[in-house]
Amino acid sequence: MTGQFVLPFAAAGPDGDSDFLVTDSNRAVIDRLFDWTRLPFGAAVLIGPTGSGKTAIGRAFVSGSGGCFIDNADAENDETLFHAWNRAQVQGLPVLFAAERPPMRWDIRLPDLLSRLNASLLIEIPPPDEAMAALLLQKLLARAGLALPDALADYAALRVERSYPAIGLLARRIDEMALAMQRPIGQRLVRDALATLAGTDGGSPDTD
Known part of the structure; x- marks a missing residue:
């Protein structure tokens, strides 16, 4: 993934962030x-x-x-x-x-x-593009102590609604499901989290 840069004067917030994300979308x-x-x-x-x-x-x-x-x-x-x-x-x-x-x-x-x-x-601020969706998912999950591999971030970014609230909700769903299952994030978990946003059952199971 490409498109991220960090402004050198970004101020650290109470959650420890020292940067914000910039892609072609913003x-x-x-x-x-x-x-x-x-x-x-x-x-x-x-x-x-x-x-x-x-x-x-x-x-x-x-x-x-x-x-x-x-x-x-x-x-x-x-x-x-x-x-x-x-x-x-x-x-x-x-x-x-x-x-x-x-x-x-x-x-x-x-x-x-x-x-x-x-x-x-x-x-x-315009709607997020694919690069922003992937980067933001990784950042939100990193705050929860979870690592989302690039390939899975790209997978999710292609399928999630292109809106900031939807991306935030998907990150929370992935976090909740990973905590409940007590295992690393895999493609099946991400797919099932996406399915909950769409109100579906997620289809046939995949292997992680």
Whole structure:
């Protein structure tokens, strides 16, 4: 598998991660976002589903730019968001807001705040490609102390729904099934985990 690189300024999170994954699926997003000196008004809004890497990207953004990151921005009050946006203008340091939905779908009551957020660069994380699906499965399972060989990661990536929530759910299913069976991950286990997502019985058994 190819396509992964690690930004040198990525910030370590509480789970011990020191990097986030970049493949062709999100490379343009990362390149645009981390060119923060060219962000309109020094502000950007990053949107994407749960599991798409918004928090890890935000930590790296802060570490590299010295700016501010507000995660789950749609749950923050208007005053907090308004002051963060204005502070970026005064201090000359960028601000990144992250949420699952664009600002027009947040519960914003201050018209001036909504206009400022709409003037910021809106960046949406695209669906994962095959390379991202395989790498993310390996990373999520590694957090649980499980090794997913490249061949099995590629096998699963070809068959799982191309969405971050689906990939996260598959990793949890593989983890649960490996724990229940008390054995290393093999093709049959991965196939059966995929089948649970599809609501099928997994077909005829394979050998591991």
